[in-house]
Amino acid sequence: MPAISTTTPAAAPRVPDGGSASRQHTLRERNLRLVAAAVFEATAPPSRADVAAASGLTRATVSTLVDRLVAGGLVAELPPVAAQRAGRPAVPLVPAGRSVVGLGLEVNVDYLGVRALDLVGDVVAERVETGSLHDSDPREVLARLRALAAEAIAEVEAAGMRVAGARLALPGLVDARGARLEVAPNLGWSSLEPVPELDLRAGDGRALDVEVANEAKLAALAELAGDVPPSFLYVSGDVGVGAGIVVDRQLFLGERGWNGEIGHVVVDPSGPRCSCGASGCLEQYAGKEVLLRGSGLPTSAPVDAVVDLLRAGDVAALDTVRRGGRALGAALATFVNLVDVSTIVLGGAYVELYGWVGHVVAGVVEERALAAPFAPVDVRPAAAGKHAALTGGAREVLRSVVADPARWV
Amino acid sequence: MPAISTTTPAAAPRVPDGGSASRQHTLRERNLRLVAAAVFEATAPPSRADVAAASGLTRATVSTLVDRLVAGGLVAELPPVAAQRAGRPAVPLVPAGRSVVGLGLEVNVDYLGVRALDLVGDVVAERVETGSLHDSDPREVLARLRALAAEAIAEVEAAGMRVAGARLALPGLVDARGARLEVAPNLGWSSLEPVPELDLRAGDGRALDVEVANEAKLAALAELAGDVPPSFLYVSGDVGVGAGIVVDRQLFLGERGWNGEIGHVVVDPSGPRCSCGASGCLEQYAGKEVLLRGSGLPTSAPVDAVVDLLRAGDVAALDTVRRGGRALGAALATFVNLVDVSTIVLGGAYVELYGWVGHVVAGVVEERALAAPFAPVDVRPAAAGKHAALTGGAREVLRSVVADPARWV
DNA sequence: GCGCAATAGTTCAGCCGTACAACAAAACGC
DNA sequence: GCGTTTTGTTGTACGGCTGAACTATTGCGC
Secondary structure, three states: OOOOOOOOOOOOOOOOOOOOOOOHHHHHHHHHHHHHHHHHOOOOOOOHHHHHHHHOOOHHHHHHHHHHHHHOOOEEEOOOOOOOOOOOOOOOEEEOOOOEEEEEEEEEOOEEEEEEEEOOOOEEEEEEEEOOOOOOOHHHHHHHHHHHHHHHHHHHHHOOOEEEEEEEEEOOEEOOOOOOEEEEOOOOEEEEOHHHHHOOEOOOOOEOOEEEEEHHHHHHHHHHHOOOOOOEEEEEEOOOEEEEEEEOOEEEOOOOOOOOOHHHOEOOOOOOEOOOOOEOEOHHHHOHHHHHHHOOOOOOOOHHHHHHHHHOOOHHHHHHHHHHHHHHHHHHHHHHHHHOOOEEEEEEHHHHHHHHHHHHHHHHHHHHOOOOOOOOOEEEEOOOOOOHHHHHHHHHHHHHHHHOHHHHO | OOOOOOOOOOOOOOOOOOOOOOOHHHHHHHHHHHHHHHHHOOOOOOOHHHHHHHHOOOHHHHHHHHHHHHHOOOEEEOOOOOOOOOOOOOOOEEEOOOOEEEEEEEEEOOEEEEEEEEOOOOEEEEEEEEOOOOOOOHHHHHHHHHHHHHHHHHHHHHOOOEEEEEEEEEOOEEOOOOOOEEEEOOOOEEEEOHHHHHOOEOOOOOEOOEEEEEHHHHHHHHHHHOOOOOOEEEEEEOOOEEEEEEEOOEEEOOOOOOOOOHHHOEOOOOOOEOOOOOEOEOHHHHOHHHHHHHOOOOOOOOHHHHHHHHHOOOHHHHHHHHHHHHHHHHHHHHHHHHHOOOEEEEEEHHHHHHHHHHHHHHHHHHHHOOOOOOOOOEEEEOOOOOOHHHHHHHHHHHHHHHHOHHHHO
């Protein structure tokens, strides 16, 4: 709709979030979304009548919409269960399992992998390869990832499921469109468009919808599967320290998708020099390599090794981790003052170290967060398990399916 | 819609941003918004046909919608101007002036006031009273503000205009609902609900829609009147240092509306003590009182006095301001790394000091912002004039009118 | 000066999706 | 076993958008 007006000089109005023109079928799309959300976010399987009551639509309308979702394989009907009550028994509605799946992909410093989730949240396929990818060749690594993904796709399609799309997690700066990786220092990658390189395809040859995102941000989304408030800050502690900001169950990406770079918050301008050029960056206190080295371990050692030392009461390890915790707390307090969140989820390496850093971080944040007197900040370890970004990526694909069911029915 | 389901244990689905049930009149509302946005955000007055082309609606539909907006006093028709072209001349559509007005209110440390803006952006009424409100009595001050507002309302209603609502700017922590002031240290106010206290009413006695917001955040919105990118960070330098985050022309408030508290970002942990309890907060380097004291002036002096000293080459003033600029740059670099914006607008006292701090801030930010190599950060002075929060508040009211025209036609 | 082409805006039948009300289905309770 | 209750479905009414035909008003060529 270029709207090349020749009458008045230039009349190309920007269309804000209201989106585009609403027609009759827009009603359908919106109400389908509403009904899908009602089924997917309910705490107990609702009936058509429940959905009608909750959404404000009539039972008649809800019925036709639910029928469409059932036909499209997004929603399933459980066998009607007779309630302890007069009246025709209700048909409970639940997300349909083994029908539509989302793919989570990840390339990180020490592994690459694929995970397929269905709408119930079950893992229906998974492939993981470990090994150092430090300073690796993107073409070669993405080819290996494509092979893994193709295996997973073949597996789920053989079982009669449809693949809705994929999200690729990378440890670096990715633009908000999900197309371009600007730089991933720890992989040694830069200026790259991984999507055409991957060229993922379904069994019938059609190109899959693939988007790239930052690893910490997708890992943050994995937390939404558990018992977490709608808004929180997720901090992923690895070689780098990244963060994902979730507001009202949605990622806040900032102008270009580059927010959450907490690793280079300056904790102390007179501190140690950082690879980024500045001094006293958080990464120099709470990055994985610093924690390992400070504990007298090689940087290739696993975090478990630090935990062993901490358990044994090793003074160097205890000092290093405590110092890292204080620095992390200071940086997080700044974060809380600037973006305002009341829950901080510590992920990545910090999960295993939580017993030692948790209270340190919480103490410093409580002390420095301006709003703490009115609303204390909750600091907790991440609940999603290993390779959280795989789960988060797959969930994000499925979220987009539920958010626009009209495209899948 | 409580949805007290008695069938299944609990089925109260959360309804996400999709909102509530969409009916026929929802289409009307959405398309009215679309058409209103097309008229209000066009660079040149569009015709009905232009709006149709830009929105994707048919000319028939646009016609009925525009007629409704004209009848409601939101849009006006200019006399048809014969273009240099065959065909019936178009009727240019413009925002209707002197019809609907928004009210901006503010109570700050050194003044209180009201400003009324119409949809064109013209100031149609204004009342300002200066004087120190440090440690003032909220009841008394709000009563004075109510009197000023009543005068302004009477004035615009006498001229046949309707008041759509008001926004009250306060220098403190305000919740996201816009109801409760948690604390405003420099006023000495705390735990307050100013809206019922103000109890603003239109001439016919109906209660006006009033919301409270942080002063820096409303001032940020005032910038949208000028030539500013859709996403930016606005920093208001006063006694305290606050910020407003604007993403895609909308305020980002954070979980509870308490974000942007940049004044208490720790610039140097070994720096001077701050009233908040921590050490080395930005406010202790770049707050107005510190800049005045550092220049050898009383804290009651105006910022102009510092400018005079700077012009005269006063060494103490130059040092103090330069030090403040460096601290501000460091804090802003952190901000940029955490929330990702590419434009920083310096407002409040920093406008007058811009000639001395601008390049210092820009230099430090450029040096420390992680994304700077890919996309340089633009630092600029605020364009909105004095009492920007008044303009921003009034504009915010009018934005809500244009965003939901169905309520006003 | 007049007819033709071009553009703006309006009118009206048709379609689509929702509401409303009546109805069919399937349980409970006395 | 029959009324009551609740679920889910069927059919009609209504509102809002589309598309095509129509009117209004200009410029241009002859």
